[in-house]
Amino acid sequence: xxxxxxxxxxxxxxxxxxxxxxxxxxxxxxxxxxxxxxxxxxxxxxxxxxxxxxxxxxxxxxxxxxxxxxxxxxxxxxxxxxxxxxxxxxxxxxxxxxxxxxxxxxxxxxxxxxxxxxxxxxxxxxxxxxxxxxx
Amino acid sequence: xxxxxxxxxxxxxxxxxxxxxxxxxxxxxxxxxxxxxxxxxxxxxxxxxxxxxxxxxxxxxxxxxxxxxxxxxxxxxxxxxxxxxxxxxxxxxxxxxxxxxxxxxxxxxxxxxxxxxxxxxxxxxxxxxxxxxxx
DNA sequence: CCACGATTTGACAACGGTTCTCATCCTGAA
DNA sequence: TTCAGGATGAGAACCGTTGTCAAATCGTGG
Numbered sequence: 660x661x662x663x664x665x666x667x668x669x670x671x672x673x674x675x676x677x678x679x680x681x682x683x684x685x686x687x688x689x690x691x692x693x694x695x696x697x698x699x700x701x702x703x704x705x706x707x708x709x710x711x712x713x714x715x716x717x718x719x720x721x722x723x724x725x726x727x728x729x730x731x732x733x734x735x736x737x738x739x740x741x742x743x744x745x746x747x748x749x750x751x752x753x754x755x756x757x758x759x760x761x762x763x764x765x766x767x768x769x770x771x772x773x774x775x776x777x778x779x780x781x782x783x784x785x786x787x788x789x790x791x792x793x794x
Numbered sequence: 795x796x797x798x799x800x801x802x803x804x805x806x807x808x809x810x811x812x813x814x815x816x817x818x819x820x821x822x823x824x825x826x827x828x829x830x831x832x833x834x835x836x837x838x839x840x841x842x843x844x845x846x847x848x849x850x851x852x853x854x855x856x857x858x859x860x861x862x863x864x865x866x867x868x869x870x871x872x873x874x875x876x877x878x879x880x881x882x883x884x885x886x887x888x889x890x891x892x893x894x895x896x897x898x899x900x901x902x903x904x905x906x907x908x909x910x911x912x913x914x915x916x917x918x919x920x921x922x923x924x925x926x927x928x929x
Numbered sequence: 930c931c932a933c934g935a936t937t938t939g940a941c942a943a944c945g946g947t948t949c950t951c952a953t954c955c956t957g958a959a
Numbered sequence: 960t961t962c963a964g965g966a967t968g969a970g971a972a973c974c975g976t977t978g979t980c981a982a983a984t985c986g987t988g989g
Contacts, residue, residue, distance in 0.1 A: 745904050745907050758899055772922075775923075782915045791910050
């Protein structure tokens with residue numbers, strides 16, 4: 660179930676994209692990353708951003724989740740281990756959390772209904788302390 | 795936080811759409827519903843399907859979740875209460891489940907990081923017994 | 930240090946789902 | 960039955976994402 664790190668060639672573009680993700684606590688869309696790179700002077704094609712983001716996601720280097728309107732957003736994960744996120748609806752800040760309780764609950768509830776090969780999606784969203792104070 | 799039932803006028807189309815959803819345990823996309831209605835002889839515009847599905851979702855009459863590729867899929871919920879789903883990756887079959895444990899965990903974990911106005915998304919997917927047997 | 934085959938890139942077209950537009954149709958109320 | 964305004968439908972418009980393919984780039988072997 661764990662992804663295999665595919666053999667890939669290092670390029671300036673790939674590094675730039677990875678760089679844009681590192682050190683950011685927010686989930687960002689491919690378009691935002693593309694714009695950020697452009698604004699920074701890094702000339703990288705949009706298709707390249709998408710391709711690399713996909714590849715990184717496949718290798719488990721970054722996390723991908725979908726916003727409410729279906730857009731894919733990415734974030735570099737601090738850990739390779741299984742985890743979930745608490746995301747701020749206002750600023751996008753995300754913190755990683757783990758919870759054996761949920762994992763077990765999901766597994767149990769699925770089994771109870773005869774499901775196998777179970778996976779799950781758990782994302783929590785709210786207002787972070789800063790954004791809440793700023794109101 | 796609970797949705798207000800908006801005043802809406804009953805129409806043949808709206809009824810047909812609601813009808814296509816009732817009695818189906820699967821999550822279905824707007825396009826699938828549109829096609830199903832067309833195949834059944836019901837002439838309903840695609841835009842109308844989208845509009846009504848959105849309205850119903852806003853009123854909490856139907857559940858909406860996003861497939862892995864970002865497509866929105868709908869299902870009429872048996873209950874108005876808060877619940878989650880276990881969805882079959884193969885056939886789309888979905889069963890509704892509840893779990894206080896998760897709710898509490900989500901709330902606690904969010905609070906622990908200073909988040910407020912917390913909401914969460916929890917979906918479980920796997921292979922239902924039938925699909926698993928069919929392999 | 931250079932040539933070579935394989936990858937990767939980038940500009941742009943193509944796509945698929947969803948939303949918007951606006952003239953026309955219906956519905957409930959009078 | 961008439962009327963005003965909400966609802967519908969056909970198609971254009973949108974937008975995020977993926978596909979195309981020639982040109983640029985990379986690691987390697989010579």
